[in-house]
Amino acid sequence: MVDSSTRAVVGIFTYMDDALEAVKKVKAANHEYRMYSPVPRHEIEEVTYPEKSPVRIVALACAITGCIAGFALAILCSLDWPMRTSAKNVASIPAFFVPGYEWTILFGGLGTLGAIFVFCKIPNVLRTAGYDPRFSHDKFGVVVACAGNQVDDVKKRMMDSGADEVDVRESL
Amino acid sequence: MKGELVQLNGNRKQAETQSGEGLVNITRRRFLQVLGATSAVGAAACAHPAQQEILPYVKADPEQIPGVAAWYSSTCTECSAGCGLRVRTREGRAVKVEGNPNSPVNRGSLCALGQSTLQSLYDSDRIRHPLKKKGMTPQGPVFEQTTWDEVYGKINEALTNATNKKVLITGEPQAAHADLLTPWLSQLGFGQVVWDPMQPVAVAKASELVYGTFGVPTFSIDKADVVVNFGADFLETFVNPVGYARQWADSRRSEHPLRFVHIEPRLSLTGANADLWLKSNPASEVRVALFIIGQLIQRGRTQGLPGDTLASLKELTKGITPEAVEEETGIAKEKLLLVAQYLSDADSSLVLAGGTAASTSNPLPLQVAVNILNVMLGNIGKTVNIAEMAAPKSSASDLATAIADMQAGKVDVLFTYGTNPGFTFPAAYGYDYAVNQVSIKGGNKKAGLVVAFSSFLDETAQLADYILPVHTGLEDWGYTRPTQDAISIIQPSMRPIFDTQSVGDVLLTIASNANKSIVPADITSFDKFVKANFLNATSAQAGGDTEKFWMASLEKGGYFPASNNNGSSKVAINPSIFQLSYGISRPHLHDDELIIYPYPSVKTFDGRAANKPWMQELADPITQAVWGAWAEIHPDTAKRFGLKQGDAVILRTDDGEAHVPAYVTEHVHPGIVAIPLGQGHSAYGRYAKSAGQGSVYGLLPKSIATDADSLQLIGGAVKVVRGLGNGDLVTVQDFSSQLDRELSRTTIIGGAAAGVAHAVGDAHASGHGDGHGEGHGGHHEPKQMYEQREHPLYQWGLAIDLAACTGCSACVVACQAENNIPVVGKKIVNQGREMSWIRIERYYDSIKTEDGGEELKVSFLPMMCQHCQNAPCEPVCPVYATYHNEEGMNAMVYNRCVGTRYCSNNCSYKVRRFNWFQYEWPELLDWQVNPDVTKRTVGVMEKCTFCVQRIAEAKDIAKDLGRLVEDGEITPACVQTCPTQALTFGNLKDSNSKVSKVARHERAYKVLDHHLNTQPSVSYLNDIRYKA
């Protein structure tokens, strides 16, 4: 599939419903596509990615790890050199709720950040085929990767949906 | 401020002990620390602190093992009580002074001044070589270094040429010097003048009139049931404060405590410990004494008196009505009658007079009346031992005459040593002018010679043409005679630091230069003289092997036979006593005048302690003030003069003025202004000079109490003028009420039947009722969420008997000396940053009397780290710098401390101290630093450790012996030195230890424990007060 003849067809839309229309059409033709938008909209999600995001699972796992790690840190460090303070137990569990709690959040938060990095594929140092700076401004975009012989079909589907312009980028 | 110990950036000299354990060069290290904090990258890599050296001895010293202390016995020379000392030395340096348990005077204890004798030895301003006066500048005289030979030559020349009088002014000489001076004075034709303002000469004179012998009797306070005291501060400075405090305390904590009435216009430390303090009009005490005599005659308690005297006494006391005495003395007649009642009811009693209250223009009548009282009450031979009398040689009139002679040009040669008349004699006499007359002209218009034998450039020494630096007490030989038979040896505990000589050797050299033979030829030096005299005096005991006896005596500290000389009760009343005037002599006061009331304090005595930073920074037990003098003024009077606490006050007489801050307190008579003696030096050293401006002695009138030959301290009128702004009063405690917080508690015992009646929570009897209420920390059952801490071997604990604690603050200085606690200076104390680990809290509260009135109750509460089992400070430290160890101690690890100060915030007792700055010891004072205790660096917390170094040492020794530490082997510095042995330390785990027993005492409680459940390791025993 991956060869030099692959093209990127870029549709630029002013209106979100037009773009979604195009997505539906492209999807119907089984094309691989990316839809770009200046904002996240649930309408877009419903069309493009209706499943739940796995980020949540990662966050939960990390948070649980953090909780265990926080408690373990406090307990093990205290037991490593047991020093009494004020007749309190060496491993005073109530006091260790704080490190446990804080590390739950810390690990959970950092895990979520990691999840974003992994799932959103950032940091991304590469140029992106078909990306247009207007997408971060006020335009919606639908980019389709297709073989050279499918370009016209895709282009037509986009124009039909109401694209402002459709570009074909050669050297994908 | 000049003279502060804090030297933040300058003059940090790397000190090294003789063993070469160099102290860390703080400057560089701190610089690196600062760098490290700001830039984590190791800029340290390029900085190499100077390498440390480790210096061995050249020759082995058999007495020294590096790192092991050697102890030497000696005798204290700070005052004339003659307390035995044990000096701890490390690598040849004296580092700590403690009482010698063998000495009958102090029985192992030592007062604050005695302990700070180390700061005489290591006084940074000591004279280090012979000096010759170069000239005068506006800032004072300038001296240049000279040689011993030159000065001896000059002296010899002057002695040869002298045609007029030759005068030697000394302090109250120790016995060895007295023995040497007797031939010396006569052979060399010197007249001796003795001047020591602390000597109770009036007491001695009155003894002569009533008992027949000149001298100060020995008192047995512990044998009295009732003590009535006219101002004698026997818990502070009077004759033998350490010994008397012990006697007093032994009685107070016994089954039958003595009842103590104190009569004085000002609340002194001694008065604060009395059951009843009666605020008398100044100089009116004699009327009280006469009134009591009259009352006793009425009640028939005259058994000790010869018949004829009784008749004359009746005559003398005729017409003294209670009302009249109330009018004269300002004391309610009920109280006066009560005092008379106490005395007449008591089997044995003691009446004393002394101190400033008795230093009036005619002190003799009061002293005589007191002696008569003792005779009437049958106290002679019981509580007053007139067979053991010390005869003070001090004479104010001699000195006054000598000054007049000098002014008149009748003196050619003047030697001074051991006294400071240039400061401690009323400036009105013009001592300095007189000395200049000797120095400039001499009698025969040739230059006279003034030589001071002195280690310190004080007001007297700086008048001299030449100064010969002499050894301080810890470098010198000598002996004192604390009782008639006993001899307490003064033995050097270290080699002289500087080019100094013993006074004895100086005198011997002068004599031999003048070809006078005053001692046998084989005695070539003063130490030989001391040894010979000692062995002579004890020849009966020495047996054959005198050398062995001498070594044993040196080790013991002297020769202390058991004294069973209680003496007879035979008195010889001189009829001339009825010729004395028993009236009150007080000057007429103008509106802007008050009667000046200078008093010696435990801080400075007569001024001799003024250059000792420990004594300057020691909080005065009553006023809690530090550094310098203050003027105690009654609130009513203060209002009249428009003064408030801390205002600058100028006290002015025709003869001089003193600038002091006002200290407004109810506990002085409204007619007086009370000032501690001994501050406001113009010379003597950096600390003395920095503390205060203008000396009290400068205000005293040119009048001597001629009948008693002592200084008239009280009775002069002084103008009180509001100065500009703030008078720089610095106190460490600003709030005096316990607010019902039951910190210091009192057991009120009542009536004639002594015994513990009931406990009250604190001095406010109301609200806490009688019986064993809530406040019984000692029996407080620990309520504990967590399992109780196990203490496998030891659980160290301390118990403090408040009934025995007088508030004398000796423990504070002991702690300061032992634990390298820095002296920080007035400014930093004023910021609330004093470093002392022990604080003597002083509270004024009131006790309800039977008739519904209120009596003042002064409480002293020594407060140090309580080593709580549930210490609030411990769990809050983020780095375990403080934690609980298995010996029950609240451990503090300085080097782990990062300085959050959370522990201090959370300490309910506020006993933790923070190092706000890097405190450094000035040169020479740093020699005293205890090598066993870590010096704390800036930014760390510190606190009482129960002298962990002593615990470690005792455990180390016990381990060598294969056993546990036994009871009594560990005495922290405070416990060791306490004059009243109010403190007990030991192992609480061992239920038979002394401290366990004390902690189980029925008076025992723990401060704040019933509020906070902190479970301190320090127990307190309720104070005891008689119900008035």
Add this chain to the structure above:
Amino acid sequence: MTGERQTAVREFPTGVKRSFLVSASSMINKIRFAFAGACVLTAAALFVGFKGGSVTSAAIAQDSATQSSDYPQVGVRTGVFNDGQAALWDLNIWDHFHYFGPPQRARGYKPDQPINFSHVIHVQQNKMECQYCHWSVAKASYAAIPEVETCMGCHGALVAGKSEQGKKDIEKLKEYYKNGQPIPWVKVHVMPDYLKFNHKRHVKAGVSCQECHGQIPEMEKVERVSSMKMGWCIDCHRQRGASIDCLVCHGHK
């Protein structure tokens, strides 16, 4: 925009999961190699840190086994990982560069002494006991440096030295003694001010000198071979069941 399009790089090849650094520019690769290189270098440095620098006990033990058996063949106490180490991360490399403190506190500190005293001659060859000179070590906290008098006991009249250097040094020693001056030895085992180290207790507990000081008998010039950091002390205290209460060593001197 057009320029960008021409140089655009694929974002998503259909059906192939694109990895983060596929088609990375040469710059990225450089960074990767630099990182990997740094890791290798660090590992090497750590290894040097573990092993390098000091005299290690094993080496001493092997060298000295054939020479003398008068003193116990005990190595420097093994720390957490290696000789004289306070913790796994307490590396010689830090000491060599004095990152965390002055050289006096680091392993490998080997200062020049005023007199080139050789423990090899005195202990190894002449079989002198440690405590003959360091006589207070079982009596006090401090291990005494011998008095100059002690040295003179032999060197005063009997021993004048063999080598040129030795003769010169002994002359120097006599000079010190004649002038009544202590020899300004440079302290090798510098401990912080806030620490109590009681030699007596350790000697009596059977800790040999070498466990802390290394094979002094083999040293021509005395060198600090163990870190003497707290973790190192504690490790031994724990193993021997000695107290690890802070106040045993801290709070007093």
Add this chain to the structure above:
Amino acid sequence: MEHTHSEHDSKHEPPVTYAEVNDTVLKMMEPPGTGWYLLFFSCIFLLSIGAACWFYQMWSGFGESGKSHPIGWGTYITNFVFWVGIAHSGTLISAVLYLFRAHFRQPIYRLAEAMTVFAVMTAGLFPIIHLGRPWYALWLMPYPNERALWPNFRSPLLWDVFAVSTYFTISATFFFVGLIPDIAAARDRATTKFRKVLYGVTSLGWRGNHIQWKHYTAAYLIFAAFATPLVVSVHSVVSWDFAMSIVPGWHATIFPPYFVAGAIFSGVAMVVTLIIPLRKAFNLHRLVTPFHFDAMSKLILVTSGVVTYSYVTEFYTAWFSNNPFERFQFWFRPFGEFWLPFWGMTFCNCIFPQLLWIKSLRTNIAFLFILSIFINIGMWLERFNIIFQSLSREYIPAAWGGYNFSPVEIGITVGAFGWFGMWMTLFIKFFPSVAITEIKEVIPPPMRRASSHGSGH
């Protein structure tokens, strides 16, 4: 943004569009003018004063600050609590209100969040500054070391280390994640090389495709969910520094909610203090409207009520406990020697904000600005009162004492404002200080056909 909408409609202004949002916000980031430089260098100047004072304090000794015996904590811990408090409203606005879908948050939340991060950075300095030996601050971290020692996990100060470091990490992450799409927008409009590189790097190559948005929104919600308990926990932990001790006046169970309410109170006030000049300077009137000020005023009014209630409760508990030490402490605060800070605090925090009951004042910008400054002062005084008054009158009357304000600690306090201001100033100039994406989110998307979805969420 419906309200904005309708308001605009009434004024016959066109509705805000995506492009307008983008342009307005990015315009704020245009090359700085004189005013900005003046502000920036004043901040640097203040910061240098603070840095110099701190260095002097470390060199000379901690005594250069005004603390004493018995007042071991003072200005620095006050500043610490103050700045942590300031930080709180940022997280409140960004996370809690996000979860509650409170739309008035959008235009102010970015600024509030920046304030959070920079305030925590400021707050975090003070526990180190206040150490007697700051060069050993590392010992509070549980890192393996050659001393074989660990920190004491039972100490509330160690909890602080955990709480504040977590708070900083999470809020900074949250802040940064929120910024990514906006930086991407800025990158795509950047003109200078410096900015291209800066935004190119910091946007992490964000493109905004549908997969990224999917995970992004999911993660953002989770972040908000993580940050929300932090709002409660961090100031609770900070309050335990006091509540866990036995100092009369500190040892109170009400402290955590009391501190959290106070933190939000002070933080919202600080947001108002910052947003008003910004609004004016960058002409954000169409984004930050009276509606927002009204909402914030209401928040201030509520939290002022909670804070006032807490004050009263403290007094009531002290009275009701019959504990003599507590009772004395709470008598001492209003009527003792140091009554001024107490009554100052009461006026600023309890009395003055009551004027917000008047509707017109709630949207009166000048009044709000003055009020917010008073509240900031009042909240500083509150912390100072708690720390200083409680410590100055503890159990033992003999150990009571006062405080010596020193120029050094005043310098460091001022320096902290410089430090905070420096970051704020830099941020405003280099990053979008109003959330572009979030505002766009509440604008109805452009639709060719009438949408059945309606606008907004």
